[in-house]
Amino acid sequence: MLKIKNLHASIEGKDILNGINLEIKPGEVHAIMGPNGSGKSTLASVLAGREEYEVTDGEIEYLGKDLLDLSPEDRAREGVFLAFQYPVEIPGVSTTNFLKTAINQIREYRGQEPLDAVSFLTTMKEKMKLVEIDQALLSRSLNEGFSGGEKKRNEIFQMAMLEPKLSILDETDSGLDIDALRIVANGVNKLKTSETSTIVVTHYQRLLDYIVPDFVHVLYKGKIVKSGDKNLALELEEKGYDWIKEEVDTATA
Amino acid sequence: MSEILKETSLEDKFITHFNELESRINGESKSAFHDIRKEALESFKTLGLPDKRNEEYKYTPVQRVLKKNFDFGVVGEQATLSADExxxxxIPGLKTNTLVFINGVFSEKHSEIISKDIIIKDFNLALKENKEDIETYLAKYADYKEDAFVALNTALAENGSFIKLENNKVIEEPIALYFINDAKSKEVHSQPRNLFIAGKSSQASFIEVFKTTGEQASFTNVVTEVVVNENAHIDYFKIQNNENTSYHVGTTHVWQDRSSYFAGYTFTLSGALVRNNLNIIIDGEGCESHMFGLYLLNGSTHVDNHTAVDHRKPNSFSNELYKGILEDQSHGVFNGKVYVRQIAQKTNAFQSNKNILLSNEAIINTKPQLEIWADDVKCSHGCTTGQLDEEALFYLQSRGVGKERARVLLLYAYAAEILENIKLDPLKDYLEGLVSERLHKNF
Structure with missing residues (x-):
């Protein structure tokens, strides 16, 4: 599904990613963890195509295509989805309205007919249940005045509507109470198939009790310095990141 | 030396217009209004056309552009627009009382009054037939002693409309005034004057549409006075979608008596230079006043909106929201004055001006001006100027919406905050169409 090779990226001349290598196969869940400022969110942003970041070296192959060659919208049309750490508030644009535009532009890209209003509504109702989101919320301006939990549920709702192949959850759990966390995780789990892959960027092991990863990677100073299974996350929860930092810093010293 | 000669000549030309008018209307020169005309002319001579030294016209060099683009000869023969043109x-689908003015002159042939219970007249006729109302209301609000263009209009106005709603009359069909300039063969200039009087508990909507066709320069200096008596309810729209050779100065002066409602909407889509003054005097308790404005500018269009709301009595509410999208080398100016007099306690007054600049060369000068003498009031103002929100753009793109489409979506949503206040559906559809067309084509 996704092959990242020796990825280097910088913002405003500052190097953030210093050679990431990562391969993700269909059906897999990969968790990316790491201390603050290690480059987790940068990796998510580069995958989604945020323009402020400059890729200075390396390559990303996604379903056989050069991902870095695609515009952000074409990445989405090819099945990449980023759940934002901080979903943007957009006054005057309702979730319903913009999703209709998005879905039809994606369908057009794939050479499909536009979705008629009835099918759209039927799909919407079905997916709403998945994240226990209210229709009234979706008719309001996108994320405007939404609570933290509502914003994150809306992200997962959009993910459900767009049916991506590769989902990247950027700290979707941060700031959520346990009920909201369960709802969000539950939604993600229900959307998972053997054909889709998920990258879970998180600070906290707690989320991984609900979304169980096949692999856990620790990012530090823009590199993956340790990989393991879900037990690595538990170990990090218990011991923190200092021992990893020490290991790396000693090795590079 | 020749420059100085030229400078004196522009004002002199208008004085010539006045002398010509005076000789034509011999029989009327004894009327009370004619004395006002003469006063207004004197005032115009004193004030002179404003240049940038005038604080109120600092960013809008009307005098300079008029000199550059107009001869101001005596108005010639009528235009030759066809009925279809x-x-x-x-406005499609909107059933209205329709008044058409071609190059400022009322065209009975193209006009149609469909509502009962309303007096609609050519301004000239009303001067003769409605002396009482003319003496009571005309030129009592728009101050010809303060503003040179109001003075000029007061001195020279020969055309326009007189519209009166009797007490308790509710007029379902809006009154649409189309000011159409035919500048195909030569420059046109006109000084229309409107007086709208809304009786107690009456209700109506007024729509002023300004449109120029043709490549030559056109200049309109319009003054509209709106008298909103007790408990009356008035919606007023000004729509400017002109050629880029069109110069417009307009003053709308509103006076509100107690418990009345006035909402003014100003839409400017194009033109060479546009200056709109909207002044509201709240002279009774329990009034509600709204001012909405939307300007979409490109090319070298220059649009200046000056608004003033004067709270003279307690317990009233005013709200203002003006929004602009500016591209290319366009220039926008916003000045919003709010006065709350000492007696006007418990006033709620809100003002906001927001602008999106889409190019590095576009300019906006925005200035809120609140003067509050009362101490028990709620007032706020704010202005924002920025670019299109890049983060919002990326968010939409990351969901599969193409960049251009995302831009249009965001700009349209931004404009819709103004449009959604319009209660007349066909008018709303029409304006949504104009805005949408503009955003797709030009941005």
């Missing part, structure tokens, strides 16, 4: 300007 005129109808093209109508």
């Amino acid at each position: 005129i109808r093209d300007n109508y």
